[in-house]
Amino acid sequence: MPNPLSKLIPYVVGEFPKPFLNLYEKMVIPKDTNGKTIKESLWKAYEFGTVRHQGQKRRSGKPYFGDHCLQVANILAKWKMDHITVMAGLLHDTLEDTDTTLKDLENCFGEDITRLVDGVTKLGNIEFSNQQEKQAENFMKLLLSVAKDLRVIIIKFADRLHNMQTIEYMSKLKQRQIARETNDIYVPLAHRLGMASVKWELEDWVLQTLHKKSHLEIDSKLKSTNRQRSRYINQVISPIKEELKKYQIQVDIYGRPKSHSSIYRKMIARGKTFEEIYDLFAIRIVVEKVEQCYLTLGIIHQVYSPIQERFKDFIAMPKSNGYQSIHTTLIGPRGHMVEIQIRTREMEQTAEIGVAAHWRYKEGKTVSADLDSNVKWLRELVTILQNEFSDPKEFMNLLKIDLFDDEIFVFTPKGDLIQLPLNACPIDFAFQIHSQVGLSCLGAKVNHKVVPLNTILKNGDMVEILTSKNQQPSYGWLKFVTTSKARTNISRFLWRIEKKESVKIGTDILERTLRKLKQFKLLKTIKESYEICGYKSTEALLGAIGNGSITVRNIFKKIRSLNENVLEEAKEESTENFIDFARSSAKGIKLQGIKNLMVNFGKCCSPIPGDDMIGFITRGRGITVHQTSCKSLPLLSEDSDRLIPVEWDVSRKDLFAVQIKIVCEDRKGRLKEMTECIAGENINITSVDAKVKDGVGISLFVIKVNNLRQLDRLIRKLNKIDGIDYVERTG
C-alpha cells in the first residue's frame, strides 16, 4: 500500500506517481545542476497543475491535466528542452482554464515561468479568423510576442501538436478549422524556425484531417511497398558501408521515408501517381565531425556517380533557418536516383528541432547565447512590423512567399555572403545590405558587368550596387522585387512621397478651380467639408483631389445636396481654353526632371524642355505630362479640372528622348551624313531605323536632347544637307 504521505510530500517519502516519473526520466539534467532540486520544482508544478485542473475533463472524457498538460510537458521533454520550459508546459493552461492568477504563479514559480505561461495564454487568445487581414494582423502580434522569448512559441507548438494528435475528438467543423489554422500559421512558422520534425508531423496531421482519403491511400501504399524499398535501400547502403569501414569512420546510415505530406505535395504538384514518384525516401548518413562529412561525400561519389546539379552544401552555406547538411543525388543500382544527406550529429539535432535546440541541455552547459544570428530574419521582420506603415494583407502575402521559397547565396564585392530568396534581383540585394543603399540604388553590376535592375540573381553571383544621392525608388521596382524587406521599404517611401505630393497638387487644383469658377470664397467651406465627402481630415480630402479620386465638381455636388443656396451661382465656364489657362498661370508645380516619380511623360507626344506643356492628373499614378498641342488631352470634358500647368525645372545634364523622321532621296552614304551631323551637335543617338521605299529613304532616329533649342538647331542643320526633303519631330 502506498505511503499516504506520498500524496503530499512524495519527494520525502520517495514515491512519485508513475506519470510524473516518466516525465522526469525523459528530461536531460545538465551536469552542473542539482538533479534533486529540479525534481522538486518539477513536482511542485505537477502538483500545482493537478490541483488546479481538478475535475476538468477533455472531450475524450479523460482528465484534463493528465491527458493534455502532462503530454505537452512530455513533448517538451522529448525535445530536450530546459526544465523551465517543461514546467511552463505543465502549467500552460492554468491561467486560461483555472482561477489561477499571474500573482499566484509568480509567488510559486518565479518570473521566468510566469512570463512563459502568460505568453502562451496570450497567443492562445489570438483568434486567427478566416479574414486575411485580421489573420495577418494577428500573425504580426504573434511574431512580435515570440521575438521576446522563443520558448513561448515552442510551448505553443507542443500544445498545438498534442491538440492535433487528439483532434479526432473534436467536432468535424472544429477539426477543419484547427487544421487550416495549423496549415496557415504553424507550419510556415515551424519551417522558418527550422523545426523540421515538428513541421512534418503537423503537416501530416493536417493532411489526415483535411484529405483523409489521400492520406489513407499514401499510407497503405507506403506500407505495401515497404519491404521492396528496404531491400533497395540496403542494396545502396552496403557498398557505402564497406568503403567507409576502410577509412574507419563511425557512421549511422539509414534510409528514411519522406513524409506523407511531402509525397502528397509531389503527387499534386507534379500531377503524378504514387507509383510514378521515385524519391519516396532519402538516405541519411550521420557522422561525428564536420570534416568527416566531406570525407564521406568523397567516398560516396567514388562508389556511385553523382548528379552535378543536385549537389548542395548547406554546411558551408546554412539555410537561414539554421539548417545544415550536405545533399547529393546519386545514380543508384538499376539507374534509380537516390538522395543522400550527410551531416553531423549536432546538425541532425538542429535540423529536427531548429531554434528550440538553443534551449536544449547540452553537455556541460545549459543555454546557448548564439540565438541572434539564427533568428536574424525574425528580428528583421519585427523591425519592419514596428514601422508606422505596414499593410497587413500585403505583409501576409510576402511572408508566405518568403517562407516557402528556396534560397540563393550571393556575395558582396568584399566577399560577404548574402542570403536571398529565389528570384531576387539586385534591388532586393541592395535593401538586404541596408535600406539606405536600396533607396538610392541607381544600377548594379553582377560579376563586374552592368545589368538591368530586374535581373534575377543566381547562386554565387557577385553583386555590386551603384548608388546616387539623386536616385529614388519607383513604382516599377515593385514589379520585380521579391523580399518583403525591399517591398515594404519601397512602398513606404512611395506612399509618403505620394501622399505629400497629392496634398500639394490637391490644394493647387482646388484653389485654381475655385478661382476659375469665381467661387474662391468657398475655399474654407470646402476644406471643412471633408466628412461629407467621406474623408477623415482636410489633408485626406486634398490628397484625394490630388490623386484624382474625387473632383472639385463632385465636392460641389455633395455640398449642394446638403445646402442648395450656397452654390446656386456656381456656374461653370468650362469652355475656357485650357491652353490659355495653362499659359496664364504658368507658375505651378515644377517638374523635377525625369526623376520625379510622380511624373510620367505622355508617350503620345514626348515633350522636351522648351515645349509648352500641361500636366494631366491620372487616377492613382501621378501626373502625366503632355505637349499642350497633344490630341489625346481632354479639352471640354469634366476631366479638364485635372489638367495642371507645369513648368520645366531640369538640370543641364538631364536628357530627353525624342524621335525625328528624316525623309530624303535614296543615295549612297546618306545615313552616314545624317549620323555625322547629329554627332556633330554632340547629341546621342539611341536608335536608328532606316528604310527605303519607292526610291525614298525614310529614317527614324531616337535621340537624346537637353531641350527644344538644341533640337531646333539640329533640325535646321539637317535640313541643310543635300537631298533631304524634310525633317520632322514625330512620336
Ligand code: MN
Ligand atoms: Mn493547451
